[in-house]
Amino acid sequence: MRTIDWRDGRIVAIDQTRLPHHVEFLEIDTVEELIAAIRSLAIRGAPAIGVAGALGVALAARLHPDDPAALHAATDAIRAARPTAVNLAWGVDRVRARLDADGAEAALAEALTVLEEDARCCRELSERGARWLVETVGPKVAVQTHCNAGALATVEWGTALGVVRSLQQHGALGHVYASETRPLLQGARLTVWELAQIGAAHTLVVDSAAASVLAQGLVDAVVVGADRITANGDVINKVGTYPLALAAARAGVPMVVAAPESTVDLATPSGRDVTIEVRAAEEITALGAAALAPQGTETLNYAFDITPADLVTAIVTERRVILPGAGGRPDDPIDRS
Amino acid sequence: MRTIDWRDGRIVAIDQTRLPHHVEFLEIDTVEELIAAIRSLAIRGAPAIGVAGALGVALAARLHPDDPAALHAATDAIRAARPTAVNLAWGVDRVRARLDADGAEAALAEALTVLEEDARCCRELSERGARWLVETVGPKVAVQTHCNAGALATVEWGTALGVVRSLQQHGALGHVYASETRPLLQGARLTVWELAQIGAAHTLVVDSAAASVLAQGLVDAVVVGADRITANGDVINKVGTYPLALAAARAGVPMVVAAPESTVDLATPSGRDVTIEVRAAEEITALGAAALAPQGTETLNYAFDITPADLVTAIVTERRVILPGAGGRPDDPIDRS
CATH class of the missing domain: 3.40.50.10470 (Translation initiation factor eif-2b; domain 2)
Structure with missing residues (x-):
């Protein structure tokens, strides 16, 4: 079981506001849902919100394939969802750089790399x-x-x-x-x-x-x-x-x-x-x-x-x-x- | 308004478990009620439980005028209601000494002195x-x-x-x-x-x-x-x-x-x-x-x-x-x- 993951074109995350009495998963299809989940601490923990930021850019790129201004505003909003943990901005910036250079598919690949790296880094x-x-x-x-x-x-x-x-x-x-x-x-x-x-x-x-x-x-x-x-x-x-x-x-x-x-x-x-x-x-x-x-x-x-x-x-x-x-x-x- | 007082032969104390939403007073007629109030923190705070201990001995002396064994057991039980604050034992011991020397009326007078002293000492x-x-x-x-x-x-x-x-x-x-x-x-x-x-x-x-x-x-x-x-x-x-x-x-x-x-x-x-x-x-x-x-x-x-x-x-x-x-x-x- 992963706390946060990418499945069928959406972000799936355990809802941490419901634990320990309920183990439920959020299926996040929009940038607004993602920001609300980060602000309410449904998704929390600096590394996890770093991954959420990375996946959020990939999600935003899918939602706004032909609207660079909307895409930029969406990723800015994700980046600003919470101010203190540096990982959120780090995850957004890393995938956004890849998006700007190589497009939406490359951005998704980069976000999934961030996800796998977090798993590996934590074990190390x-x-x-x-x-x-x-x-x-x-x-x-x-x-x-x-x-x-x-x-x-x-x-x-x-x-x-x-x-x-x-x-x-x-x-x-x-x-x-x-x-x-x-x-x-x-x-x-x-x-x-x-x-x-x-x-x-x-x-x-x-x-x-x-x-x-x-x-x-x-x-x-x-x-x-x-x-x-x-x-x-x-x-x-x-x-x-x-x-x-x-x-x-x-x-x-x-x-x-x-x-x-x-x-x-x-x-x-x-x-x-x-x-x-x-x-x-x-x-x-x-x-x-x-x-x-x-x-x-x-x-x-x-x-x-x-x-x-x-x-x-x-x-x-x-x-x-x-x-x-x-x-x-x-x-x-x-x-x- | 006093947090704890002696009125009409009983101990009257504000019930601190009900604050801040309800201002209610306990009327305490028995040693068991007093001990329960101290243990549940309905009466709390080292000086207040010192006064409660003092008044408790006076109360016990009224309840057991002709049974020294019961009286002694009651005051021991008050003294042991909580272990850390020294004031509780201090209040019990002070009034019990007076009780042993001069009887129940003198014990009540001593307990009321403890009460007034607390009010004065706090201001000083x-x-x-x-x-x-x-x-x-x-x-x-x-x-x-x-x-x-x-x-x-x-x-x-x-x-x-x-x-x-x-x-x-x-x-x-x-x-x-x-x-x-x-x-x-x-x-x-x-x-x-x-x-x-x-x-x-x-x-x-x-x-x-x-x-x-x-x-x-x-x-x-x-x-x-x-x-x-x-x-x-x-x-x-x-x-x-x-x-x-x-x-x-x-x-x-x-x-x-x-x-x-x-x-x-x-x-x-x-x-x-x-x-x-x-x-x-x-x-x-x-x-x-x-x-x-x-x-x-x-x-x-x-x-x-x-x-x-x-x-x-x-x-x-x-x-x-x-x-x-x-x-x-x-x-x-x-x-x-």
């Missing part, structure tokens, strides 16, 4: 991350993670949870602690569901309790994904990652970020330069029909936060391990020795 | 805290708080929100950021309600976003209450206080704890020696009728966490300001000069 970075953890912390690794950087955030294997899967395959996985990830509970809904599917022993905690899990010595590493990694090694990820990194540093536990190279944004110098998406108040003040706060309460609903590079022990991609906490930078020349 | 420590903040950070103080340490957590004025009220009275209050406080949302439900009642400008954030509020420079101080303060200056408070203290330290913002002396527990050397209450999974996995996580998910639902003394800039009580971050300790001799 997960293997590298698992190996690094075993070498660094020992033969059995208990992990704290946040939000969902699993199969659901990618085409099929995951980044942070891909590392967890790889540890499990090697018999090196200890207990997994997942934080619920308010307001939309991607940890409680999605990560817990994935961990149950793969049979990994796991415990759910509120976001605030993750620091206590670290202080109590219950985990050997924090492993999370990323929505953007800037040239200096700052990590933009789901809100709650930064306090987790502070707690990991205090506990002397490595803070590991697992992400494909497509999440690394060398054009942006630091986290300060990234637009942090602020989402609607209703995500915090209500849950389904239940009001959680007095009506009309003002909120500041940051979707992401910025973890400064010095708090990031390791960034693991399909090509390398960067050590920002020890002075390493994503824009360092890659050592191919 | 709030004034001191507001003065300290204005002297330390400037004439207008924007505050981040967590959980509810307001009128609802005490008899009538509050500790952390008491400081906010006193700042407001002196025209020195900037914006207030309240974190929602999962799992039971005391911030979203209770603190936001109190702030609206007093007309203080406020914004609600998820717990994970408080670190970003600090990193963005939006507040001048963190002000929270406490459930227990140990002899070395460690602070036990609602889970989420510790990561907030880490973020405050990183941002160079003072971390201020406002609490009455009855919360200071000189008999306990450090936070390591305190029993941290672990509550039921259902608080995390469900909200009303809505399931938030797959059925049967294992949780670790810490109600409190431990903030090490070095992260606490100031502890303000009705008698003094202790500066643990600068080496001050609650068991230092009090300077009365």
Whole structure:
């Protein structure tokens, strides 16, 4: 099962707003449907929305074969559906360049290449991350993670949870602690569901309790994904990652970020330069029909936060391990020795 | 309006599980009802449950005038209703000592003294805290708080929100950021309600976003209450206080704890020696009728966490300001000069 795929001329994606209680797939035939799915987080996770952007350009090229202006407006709209994850713009730009050069069929081929590359990159970075953890912390690794950087955030294997899967395959996985990830509970809904599917022993905690899990010595590493990694090694990820990194540093536990190279944004110098998406108040003040706060309460609903590079022990991609906490930078020349 | 009071031979307390949508009062005539109210957090907040413990002994003495064994068992049961806040045991012990020495009428008088003292102590420590903040950070103080340490957590004025009220009275209050406080949302439900009642400008954030509020420079101080303060200056408070203290330290913002002396527990050397209450999974996995996580998910639902003394800039009580971050300790001799 793939989280997102191309089938019979349309995009097919699992509807993540319905999990864990309902496993349903969206069949997306229009650009408007795709943008709505990305905005509502039916499709979410930086790598997955990168693939959605790539497939979206291919879809738009089919819908507007003879109208370059409409095609251009459609791909611009996809690119702007969410601001923070760099993968979305990256996926759109890559396929649009191919479209401009070689036409619609070539664009579809490129989008399918992006899809397959994501699947392969996740497996490679997960293997590298698992190996690094075993070498660094020992033969059995208990992990704290946040939000969902699993199969659901990618085409099929995951980044942070891909590392967890790889540890499990090697018999090196200890207990997994997942934080619920308010307001939309991607940890409680999605990560817990994935961990149950793969049979990994796991415990759910509120976001605030993750620091206590670290202080109590219950985990050997924090492993999370990323929505953007800037040239200096700052990590933009789901809100709650930064306090987790502070707690990991205090506990002397490595803070590991697992992400494909497509999440690394060398054009942006630091986290300060990234637009942090602020989402609607209703995500915090209500849950389904239940009001959680007095009506009309003002909120500041940051979707992401910025973890400064010095708090990031390791960034693991399909090509390398960067050590920002020890002075390493994503824009360092890659050592191919 | 008092959060908890003694009226017509019974304990009357606002039912905090029904706020903010319903303002209802419990009339408590039995020890069993009192214990259930404390356990369900209908009565909550360390100072308020201290008063509840004191009034509970007076109530038990009325109910068992001729049965010392039943009376002793009842007061023991009240004392053990929740384990972490020291105020509960303190309130029970203080009135029980008076009961043993002087009988039921004297015990009631003592319990009413505890009630009045809480009201007075909160106002005194709030004034001191507001003065300290204005002297330390400037004439207008924007505050981040967590959980509810307001009128609802005490008899009538509050500790952390008491400081906010006193700042407001002196025209020195900037914006207030309240974190929602999962799992039971005391911030979203209770603190936001109190702030609206007093007309203080406020914004609600998820717990994970408080670190970003600090990193963005939006507040001048963190002000929270406490459930227990140990002899070395460690602070036990609602889970989420510790990561907030880490973020405050990183941002160079003072971390201020406002609490009455009855919360200071000189008999306990450090936070390591305190029993941290672990509550039921259902608080995390469900909200009303809505399931938030797959059925049967294992949780670790810490109600409190431990903030090490070095992260606490100031502890303000009705008698003094202790500066643990600068080496001050609650068991230092009090300077009365």
